[in-house]
Amino acid sequence: MGAYAIKRFLTIVPVLIGISLIVFSFIHLIPGDPAVAMLGERATPQRVAEVRAQLGLDHPLYTQYLIYVGKILRGDLGASILRGDPVLRDLVRRFPATVELALSAILIAILVGIPMGIIAAVWRNSVFDGVSRLVALTGVSMPIFWLGLMLAWFFGVVLRWLPTGFRLGTDVTLASVTNFYILDSLLTKNPQALASSLRHLILPAVALSTIPMAVIARMTRASLLEVLSQEYIRTAEAKGLHQGAVILRHAMRNALLPVMTVTGLQVGRLLAGAILTETIFSWPGIGLWIYESIQARDYPIVQGATLFIATIFVMVNLLTDVLYAAVDPRIKYD
Amino acid sequence: MHRLLANRVARGGLAIIALFTLMAVLSPVFLPYNPTVDADLLARLKPPTWTHPFGTDALGRDILMRILHGARVSLGLGVGSVVLAALVGSFLGLLAGYVGHRTDLCLMFCMDILLAFPATLLAIAIVAMIGPGLRNSLIAISVVSIPFYARITRGEVLALKEREFVTAARGLGGSARRILLWHIFPNTLPPLTVQTTLAVAFAILEAAALGFLGLGAQPPIPEWGAMLADSYKFFTSGAWWAFFFPGAAIMLSVLGFNLVGDALRDALDPRLRT
Numbered sequence: 001m002g003a004y005a006i007k008r009f010l011t012i013v014p015v016l017i018g019i020s021l022i023v024f025s026f027i028h029l030i031p032g033d034p035a036v037a038m039l040g041e042r043a044t045p046q047r048v049a050e051v052r053a054q055l056g057l058d059h060p061l062y063t064q065y066l067i068y069v070g071k072i073l074r075g076d077l078g079a080s081i082l083r084g085d086p087v088l089r090d091l092v093r094r095f096p097a098t099v100e101l102a103l104s105a106i107l108i109a110i111l112v113g114i115p116m117g118i119i120a121a122v123w124r125n126s127v128f129d130g131v132s133r134l135v136a137l138t139g140v141s142m143p144i145f146w147l148g149l150m151l152a153w154f155f156g157v158v159l160r161w162l163p164t165g166f167r168l169g170t171d172v173t174l175a176s177v178t179n180f181y182i183l184d185s186l187l188t189k190n191p192q193a194l195a196s197s198l199r200h201l202i203l204p205a206v207a208l209s210t211i212p213m214a215v216i217a218r219m220t221r222a223s224l225l226e227v228l229s230q231e232y233i234r235t236a237e238a239k240g241l242h243q244g245a246v247i248l249r250h251a252m253r254n255a256l257l258p259v260m261t262v263t264g265l266q267v268g269r270l271l272a273g274a275i276l277t278e279t280i281f282s283w284p285g286i287g288l289w290i291y292e293s294i295q296a297r298d299y300p301i302v303q304g305a306t307l308f309i310a311t312i313f314v315m316v317n318l319l320t321d322v323l324y325a326a327v328d329p330r331i332k333y334d
Numbered sequence: 335m336h337r338l339l340a341n342r343v344a345r346g347g348l349a350i351i352a353l354f355t356l357m358a359v360l361s362p363v364f365l366p367y368n369p370t371v372d373a374d375l376l377a378r379l380k381p382p383t384w385t386h387p388f389g390t391d392a393l394g395r396d397i398l399m400r401i402l403h404g405a406r407v408s409l410g411l412g413v414g415s416v417v418l419a420a421l422v423g424s425f426l427g428l429l430a431g432y433v434g435h436r437t438d439l440c441l442m443f444c445m446d447i448l449l450a451f452p453a454t455l456l457a458i459a460i461v462a463m464i465g466p467g468l469r470n471s472l473i474a475i476s477v478v479s480i481p482f483y484a485r486i487t488r489g490e491v492l493a494l495k496e497r498e499f500v501t502a503a504r505g506l507g508g509s510a511r512r513i514l515l516w517h518i519f520p521n522t523l524p525p526l527t528v529q530t531t532l533a534v535a536f537a538i539l540e541a542a543a544l545g546f547l548g549l550g551a552q553p554p555i556p557e558w559g560a561m562l563a564d565s566y567k568f569f570t571s572g573a574w575w576a577f578f579f580p581g582a583a584i585m586l587s588v589l590g591f592n593l594v595g596d597a598l599r600d601a602l603d604p605r606l607r608t
Contacts, residue, residue, distance in 0.1 A: 018447030029463040133343075137596065141535065141589040143542050146562060146581030153569045153577075164570070272452030276543055280566065291547060294462040306459045310451045 005322045012314055019314070023307040024068050027055060027299060038081045038297050051081060055300070077304035082296055087304035091286065095308075096179035097167060098285030101277070102270040104201055105208035110263065113213040117220025117259075122247065124225060132217060139214030144273060148207035148280040155203060162203050165282035169196040204281040208273060212266035219262045224255040257328055264320025268313035337601040338594075344601075347593025354587045358405040367403050369554040372396070379573045389575035391565055397575065400556035401583050407557045409587065411468060411550070412538035415475035420530055422476070423483025424522065430484065431491025432514055442488065445481035453478040457540055461549040468557075471550040475540045479533055486529055490522040524602050531595035535588045542584045558584045 030037045035051040055078075056064050071078070077087040120132040156164030167181055168174060174193040177184045182201070185194035227233065228251055236250045237243075271286070278287035286305055293301035338344045361367070374394035382389045388397035430441040448456070460474040494500060495518065503517050544550035545559025546566075553560065558580045565576030 014443070015447060015450050018443065019450055022447060022451070023459075026459060026463045029460065031465060137592050138585070138589060141539075141592050142585050143539055143546070143559070143562075143581060143588075145543065145546050145566075146577065146584065149562070149566050149569055149577050149581070150574075153572075153574055157570055157572055269452050269454075272455035272458075275455070275458060276546065279547070290458070294458070294547065294549070299463070302459060302462050306451075306455060309455055313452050314450050 004325045019310045024065050026303050078300035080301055081298050087301055091308050094286050094289055098274050100180050104205035108209040109212035109216050113216030114220050116217040120221040121224040136214035136218050139210040144207055145276040145280050148277050151203045163200050167200050172196045204277050204283055208277045219259050223258045227251045227255045268316045271309050341597045343593050344597030347590045350590030354405050357402050358409045361402040382575055388579040391576050397579050404556040404558045411541040412534050415472045415537045416533045418476040419479035420483050423480040424487040427484040427487025431488040445484045448481045466549040468551050471544045475537050486525055487522050494518050494521050528599045531591055535591035538588050
């Protein structure tokens with residue numbers, strides 16, 4: 001298991017180098033002079049020269065890449081063109097908001113998706129199975145930003161039950177400890193902030209959870225059906241165990257392994273999907289920041305945030321693989 | 335095909351695709367529309383009526399008309415990017431699988447790097463850099479879809495090139511190009527069909543997302559994602575029709591391709607029939 005984890009970890013080194021190459025090349029995809037594209041046509045030649053120097057554009061290409069990687073390794077992801085703030089500092093400050101949203105979404109997806117998949121598999125080809133299949137397919141077919149808008153309109157504007165933007169009500173104050181608002185509310189024993197942050201979290205989290213929920217439900221169904229056709233399940237049934245015990249104690253243990261993998265994959269995708277959800281709900285995380293930076297042509301932020309999310313995506317996938325190997329001893333690296 | 339048509343779900347999906355294809359093809363013929371002279375500021379954000387069945391948007395434009403004409407743009411973008419990705423991806427897959435060795439290693443490493451990014455994020459970042467617009471979003475969506483085709487085709491080629499009919503063709507003196515194009519490539523098509531149907535669904539969603547972020551079709555081109563972007567700021571004023579109908583069009587068309595893709599997968603892979 002330890003050897004597998006180390007070998008698997010080593011495989012991500014070339015992948016990370018490849019990611020850095022692609023993200024590095026982003027700045028060279030900009031048509032014309034990137035510095036002029038960022039500053040606009042009316043920028044003074046002096047300011048253009050400054051930005052070119054800041055981006056390292058006056059060096060040969062390979063030197064530019066080496067400087068770029070050197071900076072990354074020192075934790076320098078560049079600085080915002082508009083404000084001059086270091087990208088990494090703002091990323092770290094905004095990351096908790098995105099993680100809070102993504103984790104809540106995945107929690108909802110698991111809590112609804114797995115039971116839905118189990119029921120669909122147990123009563124396969126029933127009306128529930130058909131409906132759950134249609135719901136799952138509709139879930140993956142729905143643009144999440146559209147669902148977010150509909151939820152915000154219905155629950156926020158028509159019913160006025162839930163807030164439609166931001167992380168906390170304007171009338172609530174919360175001392176920032178970790179920047180995870182739910183955790184901070186608990187740490188500072190602030191029930192008012194806890195209630196407000198939970199209320200603000202519901203709509204964006206539900207909107208973001210639809211695709212992983214659909215994927216998890218379908219995977220649970222398919223995987224459970226495969227396990228249920230195996231001999232050891234027949235043995236368990238022959239022993240006289242009732243269906244609930246067979247499914248929950250015997251079948252689910254094995255059926256959940258592939259579910260765990262797709263869930264891991266979805267966590268990474270949620271970080272990217274958050275760009276759309278955060279834009280709708282003015283959720284001050286990395287997604288909204290990327291959107292605003294694209295509008296403002298602040299390319300170092302787009303570049304830095306893309307590198308950051310892609311690295312997290314690779315790490316989450318690695319973690320999922322290693323966890324998979326930990327729970328399933330048959331997995332070996334070859 | 336017969337098995338596919340016997341499936342009720344697939345028939346529903348095919349009907350949806352047919353409906354949207356007809357919309358895309360017939361709207362420009364029977365309902366000429368010029369998006370540049372369409373604004374009617376006196377009729378801004380009017381709810382659905384007989385004259386405007388889907389209501390009007392913030393510039394007083396008829397939403398139904400824009401959805402009908404948007405079908406050509408949104409479906410065109412979805413299908414176009416998939417065709418481009420399928421051509422480039424399967425060519426790379428054929429090359430990697432057949433030539434093997436370093437070519438295979440090199441190409442698949444590049445594909446793995448592209449797969450290491452969340453697809454939506456990569457597409458957004460590419461368009462953010464090369465500039466917004468229909469052509470650039472088509473390129474970005476294609477780039478993120480290429481690795482799937484390359485991987486599937488390569489896998490198929492690796493399995494097929496050991497088969498007897500390929501050995502026979504080689505024994506008869508067939509050139510590598512002939513064997514690839516006439517013997518191997520046609521046999522990689524069934525799994526690619528499933529991938530293509532599902533990829534169109536994904537591409538329409540991606541195109542809508544890019545349009546929504548202001549990176550796809552530029553105003554006043556009627557594109558469903560961009561229509562949502564134009565109208566979403568008005569949701570607090572209760573103008574639900576301005577965003578409901580364009581979003582429903584995206585969802586229905588994507589659902590159509592997903593239903594057919596799902597049924598095709600079941601029909602082509604008997605192991606999955608549960």
